[in-house]
Amino acid sequence: MDYARLSGEAADQLLADLSAVPVADKAEEPAIPTDPNYESDEVDRGSARVTLPQNAEQNDTCELVFAGPSHGNPFVDVDLTATFRCADRTVNVGGFYDGEGCYRLRFLPPEHGPWSFLTTSNARSLDGIEGQFRVAPSNRPGPVRADGCHFRYDNGDPFIPVGTTLYAWTHQDDVQEARTLQTLAEAPYNKVRMCVFPKHYEFNSGEPPRYPFEQLANGQWDTTRFDVKFFDHLERRILDLGRLGIQADLILFHPYDRWGFQSLGAAADDRYTQYVVRRLAALPNVWWSLANEYDLMADKRDEDWERIGLTVADADPVGHLLSIHNGTRIFDFTRPWITHCSIQKTDPASPVPHIEEWFAKWSKPIIIDELGYEGDIQFEWGSLSGEELVHRFWEIAVRGAYATHGETFANQDNLLWWAAGGELVGNSTERIRLLAQMIAECPTGHLEPLSGHFHLRGAGVRGVYELHYLGHYQPRSLKFDWPEGTTADVEIIDTWTTTVDTVPGDFTGPFELSLPGRPNLAVRIRRRPNL
Known part of the structure; x- marks a missing residue:
């Protein structure tokens, strides 16, 4: 049964049941040791x-x-x-x-x-x-690191992840991939979620041009021999992203598969994982995601994911960011090899109700990598309005977390951005750009939640840079607890029309602000410099 055809509690219950199914023990192929006598004593040591x-x-x-x-x-x-x-x-x-x-x-x-x-x-x-x-010295910022509950480059500059989803974009033809890169060059996104393995799912059922392993005459995969052309193509696309300043969030395993790549067995999994990490870890713009919806792969237990996670961490001398992504059962993000939390919303009504709880529990950066997609396909998760997706981005941002965009508009070629890339046609991207700009202009380079009205979420630096989001509420006025003795400049932001209107006047101490009385507004308050 295709769980995505269900919705709400029925989908949650089905996925929970699948996750709880015990996995039967099966005969595993043993790991293949290296050959100590691969070359005879007649070969001079170090002669290559x-x-x-x-x-x-x-x-x-x-x-x-x-x-x-x-x-x-x-x-x-x-x-x-x-x-x-x-x-x-x-x-x-x-x-x-x-x-x-x-x-x-x-x-x-x-x-x-x-x-x-x-x-x-x-x-x-x-x-x-x-x-x-x-x-030689350079001004390159280096890889991205977790820094408390936020991110920074290795040189200390803040990194604000503004992601998009492109699961199978590197499994398309050259023309489509070039079109995707051109779109990304003009978009605000600086992180791409993408699969290493090809993906089989609705709107994505064609055969990919390349496979990660050599194929035997009987159609089976030889998991001891990697197709170097496949990996050469993948790394060239990651380099293309790097030239655009985009991080490649690489998903190593996923359940949407008709080729058997999710069920290779432990030895083959480890061999593949080590090869990928050794090959790609020196690329500065790589992140590792062990899986997309790990709990939908019945062949793997939590201990398998623990082993694979440790394999990645051990094989990666750079120490790139590393996480794992859930379907309905969130992984134990306290594990020391996990650097940040990559989460799919588990509440059908809202992606945000547990963010404060998660920060208190894990003290790591949180990215809601699946919060629903702007689109018009038949599934609940893929038919959000652009306005709703932007609202969710703001709700997540003012709680100190981050979000990832996706777009699923049907078209005659069945090439949806979320899977195959191409061109963006939705309305959310430019609105997300505005939010990213607002976060970047905070003096710290990130937002910390602030206490405020019961229906008003604020974030930033108290008394210095405050960003308050009203969301669906539309009050005609609000009081703001600005500190005495400092003067503020105030702006009213329409998060949908992307207009930023400066409110005339000098605001000092607690003040009441008149508002237009419509939804999708935010208020930015900035301390005026002393002249």
């Missing part, structure tokens, strides 16, 4: 040719390329790692096989200066290779 990075810069991907052996199956027969050192800084990096005798070690240098490296491998020709290269 290496190409060092040129023009390496701090916080940018640099790559060492080795011309090594290709007999057998190097994807599983060979392991290659290296230790990089600069002064007192040491970074351990795992390499990967890229086909045709090519091995790569990718490194994201956190500091500029002279770096040295030394390789370790069970393949004699790749073992014990050492060298040096210089990393």
